[in-house]
Amino acid sequence: MKALVVEEIGGPLIAKDMPQPEPGPGEVLFRVRACAVDQFDLKIRYGKVPHAKPPIILGHEIAGEVAALGAGVTHWTVGQRVTSTLYLTCGRCRKCQTGRETICENFIGYLGIQTPGGYAEYTTVPEANLVELPESISFPAGSVIANAIGTPYHAFTKRMRLQPGERIIITGAGGGVGLHAIQLARLMGASVMAVDIGSAKLEAAEEYGADITVDPIESDFAEVARDWTDGEGVEGVLELTGAATISTSLKALGKGGRMVIVGFHTGSEFPVQASQMVANEWEILGSRNVTKRELAEVVALVHSGRVRSIVNGVYKLEDAETIHTRLGQQEIVGRVVLEP
Numbered sequence: 001m002k003a004l005v006v007e008e009i010g011g012p013l014i015a016k017d018m019p020q021p022e023p024g025p026g027e028v029l030f031r032v033r034a035c036a037v038d039q040f041d042l043k044i045r046y047g048k049v050p051h052a053k054p055p056i057i058l059g060h061e062i063a064g065e066v067a068a069l070g071a072g073v074t075h076w077t078v079g080q081r082v083t084s085t086l087y088l089t090c091g092r093c094r095k096c097q098t099g100r101e102t103i104c105e106n107f108i109g110y111l112g113i114q115t116p117g118g119y120a121e122y123t124t125v126p127e128a129n130l131v132e133l134p135e136s137i138s139f140p141a142g143s144v145i146a147n148a149i150g151t152p153y154h155a156f157t158k159r160m161r162l163q164p165g166e167r168i169i170i171t172g173a174g175g176g177v178g179l180h181a182i183q184l185a186r187l188m189g190a191s192v193m194a195v196d197i198g199s200a201k202l203e204a205a206e207e208y209g210a211d212i213t214v215d216p217i218e219s220d221f222a223e224v225a226r227d228w229t230d231g232e233g234v235e236g237v238l239e240l241t242g243a244a245t246i247s248t249s250l251k252a253l254g255k256g257g258r259m260v261i262v263g264f265h266t267g268s269e270f271p272v273q274a275s276q277m278v279a280n281e282w283e284i285l286g287s288r289n290v291t292k293r294e295l296a297e298v299v300a301l302v303h304s305g306r307v308r309s310i311v312n313g314v315y316k317l318e319d320a321e322t323i324h325t326r327l328g329q330q331e332i333v334g335r336v337v338l339e340p
């Protein structure tokens with residue numbers, strides 16, 4: 001099979017002809033029809049994920065077909081269209097047993113790091129990770145669901161507990177997760193201030209439903225948010241950026257506000273005053289990806305047409321190097337997908 005391999009940290013994506021993998025017990029052979037490209041791929045490739053050790057076949061956002069069954073797999077049949085959650089979890093611990101497997105006590109790792117990912121024609125995936133993909137959802141559209149839509153879905157429903165009529169800020173709103181987060185927040189009846197750098201990302205944010213957009217280089221978005229909410233401050237912040245925006249986001253957070261931190265690619269540390277947390281009854285929460293049950297719910301939302309899976313380009317596997325360069329230069333709005 002064709003595959004792209006990272007053989008050394010910081011090195012090129014090397015095209016290789018490799019043997020097709022064999023599914024182990026409880027796994028399926030997964031024919032990859034689409035694999036979305038994520039900033040996290042760049043982090044892995046350039047050594048910013050310490051537990052990622054080459055050789056690595058990247059790609060954790062996949063859609064495709066069940067191509068063969070490992071021993072003991074009973075729930076799936078060959079030819080079924082599927083997508084997958086991103087995390088490898090134990091399935092047995094208290095967290096896994098109570099539907100919180102994204103914080104599994106025995107967390108094993110990620111597709112595309114601890115196991116070969118979707119920058120290849122085939123991979124193997126535990127059957128427990130799979131969710132059926134209806135015919136109405138194309139493979140490229142299906143590949144972005146678990147991460148780009150599932151992540152904000154979990155953040156809004158389980159962590160922020162977003163309510164109709166609330167006003168929220170989304171930082172990094174023009175990226176793949178951000179544009180889907182805007183759609184979900186609007187679907188849940190909230191109003192959205194989209195924060196991101198550059199007119200291309202802000203125009204996309206507006207297209208997908210942002211009520212107001214702010215470039216943090218040009219304006220203090222906390223001031224804009226205070227004006228937007230008649231001085232009250234917002235009820236929620238979805239932080240997809242990290243240290244670069246969190247301090248300003250906190251200035252925009254109103255009484256009873258919930259900040260949910262999902263991304264921190266600009267840095268992880270930030271100051272916060274305990275007195276302000278108490279005085280305002282703030283909640284500062286972390287949120288991690290999506291559970292399998294939620295992924296099935298999100299697939300149903302996309303199937304129903306209430307959320308649009310945004311794919312801004314479909315490319316051949318051989319184009320991955322070019323895509324990585326463009327992604328690194330922040331030239332890609334939303335998600336692009338490879339078809340191995």
Ligand SMILES: [Zn+2]
Pocket residue numbers: 089090091092093094095096097101104105106107
């Ligand atoms: Zn577990």
